[in-house]
């Protein structure tokens with residue numbers, strides 16, 4: 001089956017989503033629109049860098065699939081064309097390609113022009129089923145200071161699963177994977193990973209926040225009863241001892257961002273924060289290498305903070321440290337950041353074989 005996707009701006013994230021989908025025959029149709037084939041269509045809904053997705057159809061097949069009397073289209077000319085072609089259509093509504101129109105999503109259908117006589121019928125919107133059950137700004141019911149954006153957690157999980165499959169050269173079922181977040185804080189990664197059907201282990205130097213959120217996390221409507229989550233205390237700069245970490249197949253973490261930064265933070269202070277974060281990451285990599293000796297492969301997906309307004313970079317040193325430990329590590333260079341943020345993040349991908 002041929003699919004199309006309306007994609008976001010970050011090419012590397014889109015590339016990772018396509019690899020997670022094992023997409024083939026990828027064609028860039030126009031700005032923000034691609035078509036591809038995949039056998040993993042059940043994964044489409046969790047690809048944060050696909051804004052919308054659906055099936056590619058010719059004129060006749062589309063005619064059979066139009067069942068509502070209103071369609072959403074991106075431009076007037078295309079709307080007029082559709083109305084002329086399909087008798088059933090009473091109305092079209094202009095919708096933005098990269099946004100979700102609630103009326104169309106709930107009561108209509110959205111059609112995208114993919115070329116002459118080739119149409120895309122939207123079937124899903126970015127993580128919309130998750131968005132409907134989880135407030136992505138408050139994934140565990142309340143937004144604590146330092147809690148990561150769920151969309152980022154979801155992106156990291158997807159990259160991790162795709163990478164791990166490449167590493168182990170097989171397709172793995174959700175139940176076989178255990179995702180560990182070694183800087184789990186409130187447990188956002190664990191919460192989302194459970195929701196997606198993965199077992200999880202959360203650890204942190206301080207487990208107060210994870211404990212605080214435990215009740216909300218186990219809310220039956222949001223978590224699956226079949227998956228398990230363990231939380232324990234562990235400083236990543238200290239030797240890993242608990243055998244429980246052995247169950248982790250993928251490590252997904254926002255990591256440590258450093259102290260809070262404002263526009264008044266002095267550059268010298270920033271350098272100090274950067275060096276603290278760098279030390280935590282590099283000692284963590286060393287301990288993990290030690291722990292993974294003779295154990296099964298583990299993929300690590302973590303973010304490295306980038307202090308956007310200060311041009312301080314620690315990623316190169318961290319990559320060099322990983323290389324000196326014999327680990328293959330690479331970065332998604334374009335920082336993930338939100339408007340008005342002072343700290344963005346680069347995504348680090350490393351494999352511990």
Ligand SMILES: C[S@@+](CC[C@H](N)C(=O)[O-])C[C@H]1O[C@@H](n2cnc3c(N)ncnc32)[C@H](O)[C@@H]1O
Pocket residue numbers: 146147148182183184185186187188189203204205206234235236237254255256257280
């Ligand atoms: C940016 S927060 C992560 C927040 C988390 N992603 C969430 O959504 O709640 C960083 C976390 O790293 C933890 N941390 C800092 N240094 C650590 C260390 N050496 N070992 C383990 N955890 C550490 C902090 O306690 C904090 O919870």
